[in-house]
Amino acid sequence: MNVILDLGFILLAGIFLAKFIRKMHFPAVTAYLLLGIFIGPSLFNLISPGIIQISGLVSNIALGFIAFSIGQNFSIVHFRKIGRSVFWISILEACGAWILVTLLFYFLLRQPFYISLLFGAISAATAPAATVMVVREYKARGIFTDTLLGVVAIDDAWCLIIFALSFAVAKAIYFHLSGNFFLLRVLMKALLEIGGAFILGGLMAYFSSLVSKFLRTPTELLVYTLGFIFLNIGLAIAFHLSVLLSSMVLGMTLVNINKSSFQFFDILKSVDSPLYLTFFVLAGANLELKLLGQIGILGMSYLIFRIIGKMSGAALGAAIAKAVKPVRKYFGLALIPQAGVALGCALIVKANFPEVGGMIFTALIATTIVYELVGPICTKFALKKAGEI
Amino acid sequence: MNTALVLAVILLAGLIVPQLIDKLKLFPRRFRFKIPAVTIWLLIGIAIGPSVLKLVPAEFNKVSFFISNLVLGMIAFGLGQNFTKSLFQKVGKVVMWVSILGAIGPWLLVSLGLTFLMHIPMHISLVFGAIAAATAPAATIAVIREAKARGYFTDVLLGVVAIDDAWCLIIFAVSLALARAFLQHMAGLNSFFVLNVLVSSLKEIGGALLFGGIIAILFMKLSRFARTAAELLTFTLGLILLTTGLAIFLGISVLLTNMCLGAILVNLDKASFTFLESLRIVETPLYLIFFVLAGASFHLSFFLQLGWLGLAYITLRALGKVGGASLGGFLGRGGKKLTRFIGWGLLPQAGVAMGAALVAKSVLPFDWGNMISTIIIASTVFYELVGPIFTRIALEKVGEVS
Numbered sequence: 090m091n092v093i094l095d096l097g098f099i100l101l102a103g104i105f106l107a108k109f110i111r112k113m114h115f116p117a118v119t120a121y122l123l124l125g126i127f128i129g130p131s132l133f134n135l136i137s138p139g140i141i142q143i144s145g146l147v148s149n150i151a152l153g154f155i156a157f158s159i160g161q162n163f164s165i166v167h168f169r170k171i172g173r174s175v176f177w178i179s180i181l182e183a184c185g186a187w188i189l190v191t192l193l194f195y196f197l198l199r200q201p202f203y204i205s206l207l208f209g210a211i212s213a214a215t216a217p218a219a220t221v222m223v224v225r226e227y228k229a230r231g232i233f234t235d236t237l238l239g240v241v242a243i244d245d246a247w248c249l250i251i252f253a254l255s256f257a258v259a260k261a262i263y264f265h266l267s268g269n270f271f272l273l274r275v276l277m278k279a280l281l282e283i284g285g286a287f288i289l290g291g292l293m294a295y296f297s298s299l300v301s302k303f304l305r306t307p308t309e310l311l312v313y314t315l316g317f318i319f320l321n322i323g324l325a326i327a328f329h330l331s332v333l334l335s336s337m338v339l340g341m342t343l344v345n346i347n348k349s350s351f352q353f354f355d356i357l358k359s360v361d362s363p364l365y366l367t368f369f370v371l372a373g374a375n376l377e378l379k380l381l382g383q384i385g386i387l388g389m390s391y392l393i394f395r396i397i398g399k400m401s402g403a404a405l406g407a408a409i410a411k412a413v414k415p416v417r418k419y420f421g422l423a424l425i426p427q428a429g430v431a432l433g434c435a436l437i438v439k440a441n442f443p444e445v446g447g448m449i450f451t452a453l454i455a456t457t458i459v460y461e462l463v464g465p466i467c468t469k470f471a472l473k474k475a476g477e478i
Numbered sequence: 479m480n481t482a483l484v485l486a487v488i489l490l491a492g493l494i495v496p497q498l499i500d501k502l503k504l505f506p507r508r509f510r511f512k513i514p515a516v517t518i519w520l521l522i523g524i525a526i527g528p529s530v531l532k533l534v535p536a537e538f539n540k541v542s543f544f545i546s547n548l549v550l551g552m553i554a555f556g557l558g559q560n561f562t563k564s565l566f567q568k569v570g571k572v573v574m575w576v577s578i579l580g581a582i583g584p585w586l587l588v589s590l591g592l593t594f595l596m597h598i599p600m601h602i603s604l605v606f607g608a609i610a611a612a613t614a615p616a617a618t619i620a621v622i623r624e625a626k627a628r629g630y631f632t633d634v635l636l637g638v639v640a641i642d643d644a645w646c647l648i649i650f651a652v653s654l655a656l657a658r659a660f661l662q663h664m665a666g667l668n669s670f671f672v673l674n675v676l677v678s679s680l681k682e683i684g685g686a687l688l689f690g691g692i693i694a695i696l697f698m699k700l701s702r703f704a705r706t707a708a709e710l711l712t713f714t715l716g717l718i719l720l721t722t723g724l725a726i727f728l729g730i731s732v733l734l735t736n737m738c739l740g741a742i743l744v745n746l747d748k749a750s751f752t753f754l755e756s757l758r759i760v761e762t763p764l765y766l767i768f769f770v771l772a773g774a775s776f777h778l779s780f781f782l783q784l785g786w787l788g789l790a791y792i793t794l795r796a797l798g799k800v801g802g803a804s805l806g807g808f809l810g811r812g813g814k815k816l817t818r819f820i821g822w823g824l825l826p827q828a829g830v831a832m833g834a835a836l837v838a839k840s841v842l843p844f845d846w847g848n849m850i851s852t853i854i855i856a857s858t859v860f861y862e863l864v865g866p867i868f869t870r871i872a873l874e875k876v877g878e879v880s
Contacts, residue, residue, distance in 0.1 A: 091726055101700075
């Protein structure tokens, strides 16, 4: 079985499974993930290891595309409408999850503070990919949708900061390091990663806009757009900046400086489906199902506490921003999916905390499986209740 | 440089450089023609490859493998779709004559030329001759697409580059068998061996037809599920990947299998053109990457090892191709213009030739095998760079450029 055969099979099986699962009122993303789990090393191991190896590349590219397309929603005009809600909701849902998980782990489950802090920090992360796909599939439209897209995008920046802070403090506690200097350094690093991403995305947008008037055919437009997005992703990886954030900033800046920027986004939409399909199937294939059994008390608690934290934080944020009722009631539900960013943080934890790192990592992978499968369905539910599907 | 960055450079350079070069207007008005993007892409590839800038990391091999095979599959599929009954009626005869003589021509000329002029042993010349028959469709098709060429000449050219692969398979099989027989001096075993090898090449062609056919039926049965444009694209890509992957897995020709898929499909269901259309939008970026990567795999140092033998090979092949094709055009009554220029579109040589060279290398004694391989690779570089230019000129001369 070679990579090409695997991919052909994935694409075809993906289309049909999605159609099938849609009849059961599940979003297509769920079909892709299930397909991935099914054919991956966890279950039937039908696909070759070669394709698992390129998962990293596929996911970086797919995330870049997704973040770029989210950026389209951030035109100044648009932002005036939803800016307040997005800001308040995103900050409070991220902090809500962070604080609730940390405190409950510490007081209720009697875990050492630094472990609680690590779990808390990772709980703040939300995965935008699945959410964006659900919105696209059901063609959701309205204030709830716009706010949701804004929140899942910006929320990554908050998570980076929260994680940097918590990681530094946890490390200081665990290794008995002298606090302040270390904390500042890690915080600076996080801010640099975010700031760098903004600068990179902005610069790329500016340069790409300069030459864009010379593009004549749709083909040229496609090659050009792809080229710049890849350039952005590649540079972000090379400079250790957030691919998600810089791609989003690229899209965001473009939509504000270039009146005909819609053509970039539209042309991408015409070719990205196979990529997203593959991305989710591979994500599913990378989930180790057997770890579900090791989820344990910690994992279950994490699952529940995070959801409560997200929902209450979001509701509070919505109330402060005086958002419309559906947003206030159902927003948190749409923020359940958790994936890549969380796993990335979990990997860092595993690498830096020798004894407990492995346990934290395992628990997190297990919860990610649940979140990935359940999340999109909750998002769909929330969108429906808000009347935007 | 990471993979994303390399892809970015390839895409942006491949887009901008051809446009820049166009504006430079390099040749005096009389001889001016548009340098095909294919050649520029190949040059970009050589520039960023191991010979010059060394920008491509080793990890890129996987992407290379994937894209080359995918694009070959797409090209072959598109080619196959040309085999409609109406096309056969229009150009079938000419295509047959041109393709057969266009394959035999170089085979004979190179085999005989190398034997008598360069004093190479007959069996080695035969192998060279067989490889000389091969033509690579990719570059020719890319040039035709870029020129938006349309007309009788174009149709014939497309038909020839498609079918020609089948003839080459047979010619190569026979030559290799003969060469081996010469080596082993077993006159008695000769005919049996030739038959054996002939049968195995027929099996390969048959296999391609069989699998192409099976997947074509699958295509048709399942196609009603793909309704939106996005689904259509995914579906078509999926099927071509499936076909290509299966061909690689079974060891049969990727080109032939996809071509059979396209051909059978277009004759079973007229509406199948929509599948090809859905691919159109992604074709150019993929072709671009394909040719740049092809260029990046060239080691310029090979050029230096061409020597007289290599030059003789290149010259004899060119003469054989153009001559044989022209004769075929004449006998098939293709018309004056076609007879003059048809051979010009058949010069590019690439993958098939190199694959054949590798097979030869494994069958023949070390020295000869190595030498054949080196010369073929070097001449392939030459033909891939120069071939598209001649194709473009030919298309312009017969007036079929839009």
